[in-house]
Amino acid sequence: MKFRQLAAKNVRGNWHQYSAFFLSSVFSVAIFYIYAAFIFHPDVVNGHIEAASKVRQGMILCEYIIMIFSFFFVLYSMSAFVKSRKKEFGLFSLFGMTSGQIRRMVLYENIVISLLAIVTGIAFGALFSKLFFMALAELLDVSNPIRFTLPAKALLLTGVGFFVLFLVITLFTLFQIGRSQIIDLLKASKKPKTPPIASKWLVLLSIVCIGAGYYMAYNMNMMNVMIYMLPILFLVVVGTYFLFTQASVSIFRRLQRRTPFYYKGTNLMTVSQLVFKIKDNARILFMVSIMSAVILTASGTFYVFFQGSKAQLLDNFPQTIAFFERGLNTHNVVDPEKVRQILKEDGVQVEYELKLAGITAAFPIVGSRYSKETNALIVPESDYNKYAALMKRQREKLDIANGHAVYVYPYKEMKMQLVETGVPLKMKANESELELTIDKQVNGAIAFPRFEATELLVVDDEQYKAIMQGVPEDKQVAVYGFELQKWESAGETAAKIAALVPEKQNHFFENRVASYKETMQLASLTLFIGLFVSFLFFIASGSMIYFKLFTELEEDREQFRALTRIGMTKQEISKTVTTQIAIVFYVPCVVGIVHTMFAMKALGNLLFTSAMLYALVVIGIYIVMQSVYFLAARRSYLNKIVKGYAD
Incomplete structure (x- = not known):
């Protein structure tokens, strides 16, 4: 039998070990090729596809992530294969095969698997690239569909890149083969294991680190995010490592001391094996838990960004069309009457129309590190209450006494007090001075167009008339707003209105529809591309457990074969195996979920919204996918175990 034939036969014989690695590699290659096919698509390179340049940059970043991730994933997989086949290599050595010949055989095997994975991955990538292009065309809202093509550069980069990656890692892992003696290789799986011991101080360190990380994440905000971010990451990673290497051993040791539980049914067998399994697999479980947290947090963040984009846009652009004028009747930006005429011609219904006129007042603030003074538009309380009711943003009407005011700061995320309340403040408005006592500061209660004066000073109507008396019209400012019904589909109408605005006045004009299209396009693309990479990480994390x-199959098979001789039934073995696999699969999953919940709480604090509902959706999907992976691994593992002691 030639070496190549022996290598091919070994691949078939060890396919249960290679299958998860092979499928994960195929998925990595397929995703890499799909992204590369878009990056090197002739229409993208030549700029014929509108808005494709931003997507291209994001996909190039993803390509780097996939390649770096694949390097470590393949490196771990190769190492696991070598370890699981030590007995096989020992037998080959016993039959006269040299270390060089064993390395050569493994090299052939890995080249076969690599070529199969690359060819299959590129084939699936090419097959699904058309669907990918169709989805992108829909998200980019391009007029013509993205044509199907097989870019030579994409094929070459994917094929050569992954082959070099597989080859380098294969050569690296070959150094592990041939260093051990024959007797060590043959008895690798029969070496007695010493009972694992946990350090109570390291268990305490694990609890303290995770607790401190969670506390900081729970209390993270815009003011301390730069201070807390790295310490949280460090504390949670260190705490998780000792959670699996130390605390897990301590927990199972305690279960062994609870005799009513320990000696009930198959618990003795399950727990006693898990003490060693968890300790032996601690690093893998730690890595999988961190990967799970990364997957869930990244996916949750993408989902929050996608779902929250529209709400944030409505906050930033409270009216569909809005503009700011200097002078009541100058209409240097656009004439409101022309806006009404275009809306009527296009049959677009107006939900409400807004007009606020006043003057800006300059007064001191105390809560900002960047400025000692701010400008606010003085408006009457009757107008404020009317438009607040229309926008459904203010629960209670303002009732302000003469000589007093309410300071309205439009950004709800700002929590600090910016103005002094209860004391008279001197203000400068239209080159004259006035004195007002600010009763309170309201943050984010109502949103008006944000131009030169983003803040408001709401005063009594009589006070407003007194302030405005003698102010010429050309010194006054006016804010106009038009909220449209079904504004998402009013893009053409909004574009007609925007075309009336002189170029030098564009910064005084807002068009929510145009911003909505761009924002939702970016959010959809980010979610679409990010979920592909997250799914790749998920496949790899499950494969690592698989x-x-x-790698422990032969050892477990011997143990269960011995247990059948002393009367253990197949049902009891199945229950024990299922429990052990479930713990190995779900414990890092649960740890990752808890990490994610605190990460999403921190994200919610930063975005001033609740991200938990979005996080629960992502977590639910993740649990379902993990369960599918668990059931597949359990079935395959049980079949091998049962076949082992049935023979």
Whole structure:
């Protein structure tokens, strides 16, 4: 039998170990090729596809992430294969095969698997690239569909890149083969294991680190995010490591001391094996838990960004069309009558129309590190209450006494007090001075167009008339707003109105529809591309557990074969195996979920919204996918175990 034939036969014989690695590699290659096919698409390179340049940059970043991730994933997989086949290599050595010949055989095997994975991955990538292009065309809202093509550069980069990656890692892992003696290789799986011992101080350190990280994440905000971010990451990673290497051993040791539980049914067998399994697999479980947290947090963040984009846009652009004028009747930006005429001609219904006129007042503020003074538009309380009711943003009407005012700051995320309340403040308005006592500061209660004066000073109507008396019209300012019904589909109408605005006045004009299209396009693309990479990480994390299970297959098979001789039934073995696999699969999943919940709480604090509902949706999907992976791994593992002691 030639070496190549032996290598091919070994691949078929060890396919249960290679299958998860092979499928994960195929998925990595397919995703890499799909992104590369878009990056090197002739229409994208030549700029014929509108808005494709931003997407291209994001996909190039994803390509780097996929390649770096694939390097470490393949490196771990190769190492796991070598470890699981030590007995096989020992037998080959016993039959006269040299270390060089064993390395050569493994090299052939890995080249076969690599070529199969690359060819299959590119084939699936090419097959699904058309669907990918169709989805992108829809998200980019391009007029013509993106044509199907097989860019030579994409094929070459994917094929050569992954082959070099597989080859380098294969050569690296070959150094592990041939260093051990034959007797060590043959008895690798039969070496007695010493009972694991946990340090109570390291268990305490784990609790303290995770607790401190969670506390900081729970209390993170815009003011301390730069201070807390790295310490949280460090504390949670260190705490998680000792959670699996130390605390897990301590927990199972305690279960062994609870005799009513320990000696009930198959618990003795399950717990006693798990003490060693969890300790042996601690690093893998730690890595999978961190990967789970990364997957869930990244996916949750993408989902929050996608779902929250529209709400944030409505906050930033309270009216569909809005503009700011200097002078009541100058209409240097656009004539409101022309706006009404275009809306009528296009049959667009107006939900409400807004007009606020006043003057800006300059007065001191105390809560800002960047400025000692701010400008606010003075408006009457009757107008404020009317438009607040129309926008459904203010619960209670303002009732302000003469000589007093309410300061309205439009950004709800700002929590600090910016103005002194209860004391008279001197203000400068239209080159004259006035004195007002600010009763309170209201943050984010109502949103008006944000131009030169983004803040408001709401005063009594009589006070407003007194302030405005003698102010010429050309010194006054006016804010106009038009909220349209079904504004998402009013893009053409909004564009007609925007075309009336002189170029030098564009910064005084807002068009929510145009911003909505761009924002939702970016959010959809980010979610679409990010979920592909997150799914790749998910496949790899499950595969790592799968690899680890099958590296211990022979040892577990021997143990269960011995247990059947003393009367353990197949049902009891199935229950024990299922419990052990479930713990190995779901414990890092649960730890990752808890990490994610605190990460999403921190994200909610930063965005001033609740991200938990979005996080629960992502977590629910993740649990379902993890369960599918668990059921597949359990079935495959049980079949191998049962076949082992049935023979």
